Amino acid sequence: MSASEKAARFISVLPHCGVLGMSVEYADSEKLILKLPYQSQIVGNPENGVVAGGSLTTLMDTACGTAVFIAFSDHEICPTLDLRMDYHTSARPGSDLMGEAWVERISNNVVFTRGRIYQEGSDEIIATCTANFMRIGKHIGGQG
Secondary structure, three states, rough: HHHHHHHHHHHHEEEEEEEHEOOOOOOOOOOOOEEEOHHHHEEEOOOOOEOHHHHHHHHHHHHHHHHHHHHHHHHHHHHEEEEEEOOOOOOOOOOOOOEEEEEEEEEOOOOEEEEEEEEEEOOOEEEEEEEEEEEEOOOOOOOO
């Protein structure tokens, strides 16, 4: 199974991804890009259409978590341990968001990731992210 297929399969079982229309734009062994379409559900201020910070956090938690999932061949379970978002600028209303994530390091207990958000058709960084995921094995509470 390719990284893109594995990533698409992973996000297909996450209810929030379906509700928000997230899709895998690109995935390989080194990085993942998820798309979050601009829509009313992600807007924080209806008067100006600016995207809510929580929508950006959701995108990056999902992107980084999916990057972790595809990094392991044995479908290891790794819940979010810590996530830090740095917001650089507001996203333009009406433009889809792209969340790019990659695994920086895998230790015995933690997977370290980084990511960034930009809008489709632009190189301007909207936000950056550092997220860490706890390795608990193939099964919750299991060895692995």
